[in-house]
Amino acid sequence: MFKTAKQFSFDMAHMLDDHDGKCRNLHGHTYILQVEVAGELCPDGAKRGMVIDFGDLKTLVKQHVLDKMDHAFIYDVHSARESQVADLLTRLDSKVYGIATRTTAEAMAKHIFDLLKTEAGLPVSLVRLWETPSAYCEYAE
Ligand SMILES: Nc1nc2c(c(=O)[nH]1)N=C([C@H](O)[C@H](O)COP(=O)(O)OP(=O)(O)OP(=O)(O)O)CN2
Ligand SMILES: [Zn+2]
Numbered sequence: 001m002f003k004t005a006k007q008f009s010f011d012m013a014h015m016l017d018d019h020d021g022k023c024r025n026l027h028g029h030t031y032i033l034q035v036e037v038a039g040e041l042c043p044d045g046a047k048r049g050m051v052i053d054f055g056d057l058k059t060l061v062k063q064h065v066l067d068k069m070d071h072a073f074i075y076d077v078h079s080a081r082e083s084q085v086a087d088l089l090t091r092l093d094s095k096v097y098g099i100a101t102r103t104t105a106e107a108m109a110k111h112i113f114d115l116l117k118t119e120a121g122l123p124v125s126l127v128r129l130w131e132t133p134s135a136y137c138e139y140a141e
Contacts, residue, residue, distance in 0.1 A: 001038055001039070001040065002038065002039060002040065002041060002051045003036050003037070003038045003051075003125060003126075004036070004037055004050075004051045004052065004054075005034050005035060005036040005037070005126075006034075006035055006054050006057050006058060006061070007032060007033065007034050007035075008032075008033040008034075008035070008058075008061055008065075008066060009030060009031065009032055009033065010030070010031050010033065010065075010066050010069055010070040010071075011028060011029070011030050011031075011070060011071055012028060012029060012031065012069055012070070012071070012072055012073070012074050013026060013027065013028040013072075013073045013074070014026075014027070014028070014029075014073065014074045014075065014082075014103040015027065015075075015081075015082060015085070016102060016103065016104065017076065017079040017081045017082050017102070018079075026085065029131050029132065031108075031129055031130060031131060032129075032130035032136075033061070033065070033112065033127070033128075033129055033130075034126075034127070034128040034129075034130075035057065035061055035112075035116065035122075035124060035126075035127055036124065036125050036126035036127070036128075036140075037051055037052050037057060037122060037123055037124055037125060038051070038123055038124075038125035039051045039052070039123050052122075052123075057122075060116070060120045060122055061116070061120075063120070064115050064116060064119050064120040065112055065115060065116070068097050069097050071095055072095040072096055072097040073085065073086060073089050073094065073095070073096045073097070074096075074097045074098075074099065074103050074108070075096065075097075075098055075099075075103065076098070076099065076100075076101060076102050076103055077098040077099065077100055078100065078101075079102070083098075086098060099111050104137075105129050105131040105135065105136065105137040106137045106139070108129055108131075108137075109127045109128070109129040109137045109138060109139040110127075110139045112127050112129065113126075113127040113139045113140075113141070117141075125140060125141070126138055126139070126140040127139050127140075
């Protein structure tokens with residue numbers, strides 16, 4: 001079994017409602033996203049010797065993750081405070097993206113993993129999301 005990975009980056013804004021510190025305020029991150037795919041090598045054809053063509057991986061991550069989340073206000077749809085901000089931004093024609101949990105690095109890593117596994121059909125084995133240069137969360141199955 002081989003494991004191969006590609007790294008991406010995207011910018012976002014969020015707030016952690018109910019946080020007991022500075023992160024309850026609106027702020028942003030430039031995430032580093034590492035997506036690992038596991039599998040055997042293609043035996044023949046144009047993709048011979050590859051687990052996945054890095055170009056194909058890039059296309060899928062762009063379509064299913066980056067196009068939705070890059071430069072968006074990412075918010076917890078169950079938070080009234082965050083939803084109020086999202087509603088205002090929507091009215092101002094700004095990009096928002098709602099998820100069903102608090103937008104911690106942990107929840108974001110799992111959300112991205114699930115998107116790539118179920119929506120994109122990728123054999124993803126690990127998602128590592130760096131929220132700051134010194135803090136990351138990874139989710140693996
Ligand atoms: N386990 C988690 N803890 C925190 C998360 C998280 O997603 N998971 N998120 C935050 C905030 O979003 C915050 O923006 C990041 O916090 P922190 O790492 O403390 O950010 P700093 O820029 O202050 O980091 P330094 O490298 O220490 O300067 C909080 N906690
Ligand atoms: Zn944050």
